[in-house]
Amino acid sequence: MIQCHKGVTQDDINKIEFNYSAIDNTGLKHEGVNVDYEFCIPAKDSYAKKVLHIEPYANILQKSKGRSGCSDSEWLCIISNHDDEWKKKLFAIAGLPFVERIRETFYE
Numbered sequence: 001m002i003q004c005h006k007g008v009t010q011d012d013i014n015k016i017e018f019n020y021s022a023i024d025n026t027g028l029k030h031e032g033v034n035v036d037y038e039f040c041i042p043a044k045d046s047y048a049k050k051v052l053h054i055e056p057y058a059n060i061l062q063k064s065k066g067r068s069g070c071s072d073s074e075w076l077c078i079i080s081n082h083d084d085e086w087k088k089k090l091f092a093i094a095g096l097p098f099v100e101r102i103r104e105t106f107y108e
Contacts, residue, residue: 012094018104020090027081036105037090038078040070042098048075054092055079068103078105 018037023029041047041060048060059078066076079093093099 008091008095012091015094015099016090016102018102020087023081023086025084027083027086034080034082036078036080036107037102038066038068038076038105039093039099039102040066040068040074041077041096043073043075047098048077050096051077051093054096055089057082067106068101 018035023035027035029035041051043062051058051060057080061076061078064070064076066078068076070076079089081090090102094102
């Protein structure tokens with residue numbers, strides 16, 4: 001089960017580089033638009049498992065750089081706000097020490 005965002009520091013919250021307050025309780029913003037966000041993790045299964053423990057539906061891409069510009073030694077993770085626990089999951093991801101910043105994903 002996801003832990004509440006108690007214990008998440010202001011530094012953790014500052015990693016979130018998009019306006020999550022514009023997202024409603026179901027994970028949607030203005031007129032039902034779903035929000036996806038992305039971040040880089042070190043390219044090791046142990047880090048991927050920690051992300052998947054928080055969000056089992058995370059998409060972990062080993063070859064994509066994303067807008068986050070992941071390096072060759074990092075994997076891109078994309079998460080979709082698809083449930084009412086999205087905010088707890090976002091703060092839990094932000095609290096991971098190996099996640100440096102979290103950006104909104106825009107598909108082209």
